[in-house]
Structure formats: C-alpha cells, structure tokens
Amino acid sequence: MGNALESALQRALSVRLNLQISLSQLAIIDEWMDIHLDRWLEHIPTPADMPDGADDAQYLAMLGSDLRRVWWGAWGDPRGFVPRMADYFKLCNIAKSDAAILDQLGEALEPEQVGSWIGVWGGKVVTGWHFLDPQPWAKVEGLFGTHEAKYQLKGWVEHHGIARIERFTQSIGEEPYSEIELAVPGADVAEKVDALSAAFAQLTGAPLSGALIERFRASTIPAFGLACRIRGGKIARLAAIAPGATFADAAAIASAAGAPVDAKLEKLVGAVGQGIARVEYGRAGERAGVDVYMIPNEGPPGKAKPPAAPPPAAAN
Numbered sequence: 001m002g003n004a005l006e007s008a009l010q011r012a013l014s015v016r017l018n019l020q021i022s023l024s025q026l027a028i029i030d031e032w033m034d035i036h037l038d039r040w041l042e043h044i045p046t047p048a049d050m051p052d053g054a055d056d057a058q059y060l061a062m063l064g065s066d067l068r069r070v071w072w073g074a075w076g077d078p079r080g081f082v083p084r085m086a087d088y089f090k091l092c093n094i095a096k097s098d099a100a101i102l103d104q105l106g107e108a109l110e111p112e113q114v115g116s117w118i119g120v121w122g123g124k125v126v127t128g129w130h131f132l133d134p135q136p137w138a139k140v141e142g143l144f145g146t147h148e149a150k151y152q153l154k155g156w157v158e159h160h161g162i163a164r165i166e167r168f169t170q171s172i173g174e175e176p177y178s179e180i181e182l183a184v185p186g187a188d189v190a191e192k193v194d195a196l197s198a199a200f201a202q203l204t205g206a207p208l209s210g211a212l213i214e215r216f217r218a219s220t221i222p223a224f225g226l227a228c229r230i231r232g233g234k235i236a237r238l239a240a241i242a243p244g245a246t247f248a249d250a251a252a253i254a255s256a257a258g259a260p261v262d263a264k265l266e267k268l269v270g271a272v273g274q275g276i277a278r279v280e281y282g283r284a285g286e287r288a289g290v291d292v293y294m295i296p297n298e299g300p301p302g303k304a305k306p307p308a309a310p311p312p313a314a315a316n
Contacts, residue, residue, distance in 0.1 A: 005047055005048060008047035008056055009046055009047050009048060011056075011298055012044075012046050012047055012056060012057065013046075014298035015059055015296045015297070015298055016041045016044070018271075018272065018296055018297050018298060019037075019041065019059075019061060019072060019272070019296055020037075020038070020041070021271075022061075022268060022271065022272045023037065023070075025264060025268055026067055026070060027067070028067065028068055028069075028070065028120055028121075028123075029070070029120060033120055033125055036118065036125045036127070037072070037118060037120075037125075039088065039091060040072065040088065040116065040118040040127065041072075043084045043085070043087060043088035043091075043116070044057050044059075044074045044084065044116075045057055045076065045080040045081055045083075045084045049080050049083075049084065050076065050077060050079075050080035051077060051079040051080060054076065054077035054079065054080055055076060055077065056076065057074045057075070057076045057080070057081070057115070058074065058075055058076055058115075058295075059072070059073070059074045059295065059296045060072075060073045060074075060277060060293055060294070060295060060296075061073075061272055061273060061293070061294050061295075061296045062119075062291050062292065062293045062294075063265065063268060063269065063272070063291070063292050063294075064121070064289055064290070064291050064292075065250070065251075065254040065259050065260065065261045065262065065265060065289065065290040065291070065292060066259065066260040066261070066262050066289065067262040067264060067265060067268070068121065068289075069119065069120070069121040069289070069291060070119060070120050070121075071117060071118070071119035071120075071291075072117060072118055072119070073115060073116070073117035073118075073130065074115045074116065074117070075113050075114060075115025075130065075132045076113065076114075076115060077112075077113075078111065078112070078113075078114045081114050081115055081116075082114065085114070085115075085116050085129060088116060089102075089116075089129075089172065092127060092172065092173070094172055095172070095173070098170075098172040098173070098176060101170060102129055102170070104143070105131070105143060105168070105170070108139065108143055109131060109135050109139065109140070109168070111131035111132070111133050111135070112133045113131065113132035113133040114129065114130070114131055114132070115129065115130055115132065116128070116129050116130075117129070117130055117169070126171055126173070127171070127172060127173070128169065128170050128171035128172050128176070129169075129170055129172075130167060130168060130169040130170070131167065131168045132167055134164045134165065134166055135164060135165050135168065136163065136164050137157055137162060137163055137164055137165055138163075140165050140168065140180070141154060141157075144178075145233075147230075147233030147234070148233055148234055148235075149228075149230040149233055149234050149235045150230075150233075152202070152203055152235060153180070153203070153228055153230075153235070155202075156199055156202055156203065157182065160185045160195065161185070162182055162183070162185065165180050165181060165182055166181040166182060166183055166225065167179075167180070167181035167227075168180055168181075169181075175231060175232070176231070177229050177230060177231035177236060178229070178230045178231075179227055179228065179229040179230070179237075180227070180228050180230075181225050181226070181227045181228075181241070182225065182226045182227075182228070183223075183224075183225055183226075184196050184199070184224040184225060184226055186222075186224075188222055189216075189217055189219055189220075189222045190217055192222060192223075192224045193208075193213055193216045193217050193224065194213075196208065196216070196224055196226060196240050197213055199226050199238070200238060200240070200283070203228065203235055203238050204235070204238050204283055208240065208281075209256065209257070209258075211255075211256035211257075212240075212253070212256045212257055212281060214256070215252055215253050215256040216240070216242060216253075219242060219243065219245075219249075221243040221244065223243045224240065224241060224242060224243065225240075225241030225278075226238070226239070226240065226241065227239040227241060227280065227282075229284075236284060237282055237283065237284035238282070238283055238284075239280045239281060239282035239283070239291075240280065240281045240282075241278050241279075241280050242278060242279045242280070242281070243278060244275065244276055244277055244278060245276050245278075245279055246276065247266050247269055247270075247276065249276075249279070250269075250276055250279045250290070250292050251265075251266075253279050253281060253290055254290040257281050257288060257289075257290050258288070259281075259288065259289050259290040265292070269292055269294060271297070272294055272296055272297060273294020273295055273296060273297060274294070274295050274296070274297050275294065275295065276292055276293065276294055277293045277294055277295055278293045279291070279292055279293070280293070
C-alpha cells in the first residue's frame with residue numbers, strides 16, 4: 001500500500017511539474033501570473049488527500065491554437081476536493097456572492113465529481129469551479145434566474161428533448177460567467193453536425209461555416225458537444241466540441257475555422273498531453289478561436305518536487 005501511494009504521489013507531482021514547465025514556452029504568461037497558477041496547482045489534492053477508495057485527481061489542460069489562451073482543470077471526489085478548494089478560494093478572496101452560488105448549486109445538485117480550474121487569456125488570470133458529472137436539465141434549469149440566455153437555451157434543449165447537462169462550470173471574480181455543456185443529439189455524425197450548426201444559427205445568429213461543417217462531418221467518432229457560456233443574462237460564447245482527434249485533425253479544424261495555428265503548438269501539445277481529448281471551436285461575438293484539450297503527461301521522471309506554498313494574493 002505504501003509503495004502504491006508513493007508511486008501515485010510521484011505521478012501526480014510529475015503532472016504538476018510538466019504543466020509548470022510548459023508555461024516557459026508561452027509568451028502570454030507574465031511573471032506575475034506564475035504565482036496564481038502555482039497556487040492553483042498547490043491546492044489540487046494529492047493521492048494522500050483523497051479518501052480511501054477514491055480515484056486520484058483527474059486533470060485536463062487546454063492550449064489555444066494561437067497560444068494566446070491556456071486553461072488547466074482538475075476534479076475528483078468531493079471529499080478530497082472540497083476542503084482544498086475552500087482553502088484555495090479563500091486565498092483568491094472569493095466574494096460572498098460567488099461563495100453563495102457554489103454552496104447553493106452544491107447543495108441542490110450534490111455532484112459526485114467536483115473541482116477547480118484556472119485560465120489565462122486577454123492578459124487576465126481567471127479561475128472558478130466545475131461539476132463534471134451529468135445532471136438533470138430540469139434541476140439545473142430551475143436554478144437559473146429569469147433572463148434572455150436561459151430562455152434561448154431552454155428552447156433549444158426542449159426542442160431536441162435533451163434531458164441532462166454534461167458539465168457545469170462557474171467563474172468567480174469580476175464579470176463571472178456560467179457555462180453548461182450539452183451532448184448534441186442525432187443518430188449519426190451528419191445529423192449531429194447539422195444540429196450543431198443549427199444551434200449556432202439559433203443562439204448566435206449565424207450557422208457554422210461550410211468548411212467547418214465539412215470538417216466535422218469527416219469525424220469517425222459520433223460524439224459532439226455544445227458549450228454555452230452565459231454572462232449577465234446573455235449568451236457570451238458558444239462552442240462546438242469535437243471528440244478526440246490527432247493533431248492533424250485539430251489543425252484542420254483550425255484551418256476550417258480560419259483560426260491561426262502557432263508554429264510551436266504541435267510540439268507543446270506533444271509535450272503537455274498524452275493525446276488530444278477534444279477540440280473546441282468557440283465563437284464570442286465577432287471573435288472566434290480554436291482550443292485543443294489534452295490529458296496532461298507526467299513530467300521528467302525523478303524530478304518532481306512539491307512547489308513551495310505561495311503567499312496569499314487575489315487570483316482575479
């Protein structure tokens with residue numbers, strides 16, 4: 001048992017080290033951002049923090065195709081994550097209103113998979129929490145207030161007979177947002193892609209481009225998702241989620257979307273991740289981009305050391 005725990009701890013620390021190493025390759029990461037990213041990593045429970053019989057923390061990492069966005073997320077058993085998340089959000093100076101939302105949704109949904117995340121884009125560090133197990137749409141919908149975005153999304157969900165959400169994400173701090181992920185209905189790839197394009201037309205005013213539709217229809221995995229971000233009662237961003245792909249597939253999606261691909265992206269994707277978990281095409285008003293998600297690799301063997309605990313500071 002002792003050897004197994006030690007091995008699991010070494011793997012977990014190796015993942016953290018590998019994520020930290022990747023930051024040196026990203027021009028968007030300023031020195032002041034490191035403390036926030038390190039603090040987040042420091043507050044992910046280690047295998048020793050997880051209760052008996054619970055799986056270790058699961059990680060996901062994202063890089064924007066232009067390397068102008070980075071995101072890290074982790075989740076697992078609430079018994080291991082909730083205490084560490086509480087400490088982390090205190091260091092982030094979480095507002096009472098943000099804490100109340102987390103408590104309210106936690107009590108209402110009783111999720112089995114919870115976690116936190118952190119991202120850098122637009123010169124800012126953004127952080128928050130997420131629930132990663134499916135939840136009934138009727139239960140989630142009842143927790144939203146009365147606003148335009150809710151009724152737009154509700155209309156699409158009810159039209160397609162969707163019974164559940166796949167993920168709920170919430171940011172904290174300035175201009176917080178909620179994000180809901182839904183599975184796209186359809187009997188096959190073609191039907192799913194048509195439904196995805198129709199969702200963009202309904203919720204953003206413009207369908208997917210012909211090049212993107214053609215690219216998505218070339219997928220051999222019949223699983224697509226739709227991520228809807230809501231801020232201030234309006235849909236702030238809509239994303240088409242394509243299932244796991246090779247880097248060539250991800251680059252082709254970026255090309256079809258007209259999104260730039262940084263020359264270092266392929267190397268970084270190979271160094272950070274053990275394959276591509278999913279690719280997202282997101283549209284926020286006039287802006288659009290492609291993001292590549294990976295399950296992080298372990299870092300160089302034998303070099304992982306717990307990072308020193310950073311001093312308190314706001315993460316937003």
